[in-house]
Amino acid sequence: MGSENHTIHPDFILLGLSSQPGQQKLLFVIFLVMYTVGLLGNFLIILLILWDAHLHTPMYFFVSQLSLVDVFFTSVTVPKMLANLVSESKTISYAGCLTQMYFFFAFGVTDSFLLASMAYDRYMAIRNPLHYAIMMSRSLCVGFVAGSWIVSHLHSLLHIILMTRLSFCASQEIPHFFCDHQPVLGLSCTDTSFIEMLIFTEGALVVLSPFVFIVTSYALILAMVLRLPSGSGWRKAFSTCGAHLTVVTLFYGTVTGVYFQPTARYSAEKGRVATVMYTTVIPMLNPFIYSLRNDDVKGALRRALCRKVGTQ
Template structure:
């Protein structure tokens, strides 16, 4: 294929997760179920937080925003992947590729900053439980969330502007199920050293700074717990932070493993597997890890169901089971 830019070759081909027809049908069913479960779970959490006054606390304010971002994050890539699994045409236009890449970066970084905000929220809850709602004021929470959205979109815009200046003279086949920047960079015949340097500098700063903030928050939590009575402090810390810590480990473990390596060392197969984890699996699991096994959320769900049913017996049974 001769040298050219996006205007002369406007389409890429997404090779997806598998080229075997039998596997494609199986993968379609599996990922469709996971996507629907994730979307329903995240929106259920959002509705419960909006409807139930018992969940109008700083912690659930962040959980609600995380659920919204997770639903958007997984919707950037999964619908196109599902369509490609059942369609003979697996192409994506230049504008579609850049749009997908933009929102993938934006929602992913927003997710990262929200996790950092939640780490600070957990520190305040353990360090100063009596002043928790005062310290985590509505203004501070709004500032955390607004900063997360603004920084993530500025970061995404910078990367997309640079990606849009690339030219491509090799195969247009992307060995992935969406337009991720590593496999796209591998197809470019333009010098990509500037973009790769940006990934390891500005990208590392934007992605790893929330991670460092989380580590510092948990170091302070540990220092606080060690001063509490034996047994009680550890149980309280685990119940408060266990879910958040497990999601942080999954999220950052896969993100760092995929993105902070040179393009020449990028493995398409490993990249696809890791990307499935944080684009589909983790957003699906987050409602269960954070909220649906939480007593406050189960209580809110019971109260809403009881209002619909309208019987005191159901209310009593519901809370006994919860």
């Protein structure tokens, strides 16, 4: 009798951000605008860096990679959320759920490793500016990016293999707008204690190790800046790091609040708010953080616009 209420490969129902039709229409417009702005902004950054030779430096190579990952990261969750906001059916298949979860983990971890690579780049730029171009060679930068992708996908694969070992009870309603592992674990009839422990420990190692590296890099940067003789040197050093520190604070401030807590203490409402921040808001803000506060990017945009006007 009890086995009739258990299934191994169910279709899930994504409850989304709201069940009120009026709110759903408003949310659809808001998130469509945010998603569109994020895509256009990140693609603009990528194209500017590819087009303008002044931006062919290690720092902007990492910025272009971060923009590319942000495009993928936000596209994993937001299109499905938008479709559910205007559709009667809010189901997602078991395979679709695991696929969404896989790429969500992969691109999220790639983001964190790229942020660590950018911190190392800033450290080398301030520590040894005369030999910066030699020490941050093209091969080293490509190696950092390739390593970020490889580690993140291995991490994601491990999580998905663990999730495939679960069976589920009668309820398949996920109180979220995408397949995140915390609410999915909450639906399982399987004992998830071992999986939670492994996800927590391995996830903490993979996600927090870049954060520790970033903090260490900026502690060393701060020590070097404090030894600079002039205030102008301080301003120049902080201007090169300000945008990156803003992105790091936004990213890790929301991620740690959601994922580094037991499933039993997971709050669906707080989880939805935090994940909206780093799946939609932060990818939309990153291009503005890196462009509006950056003279190099603004100069590249002016040159691109002048060339466009000059050809007409």
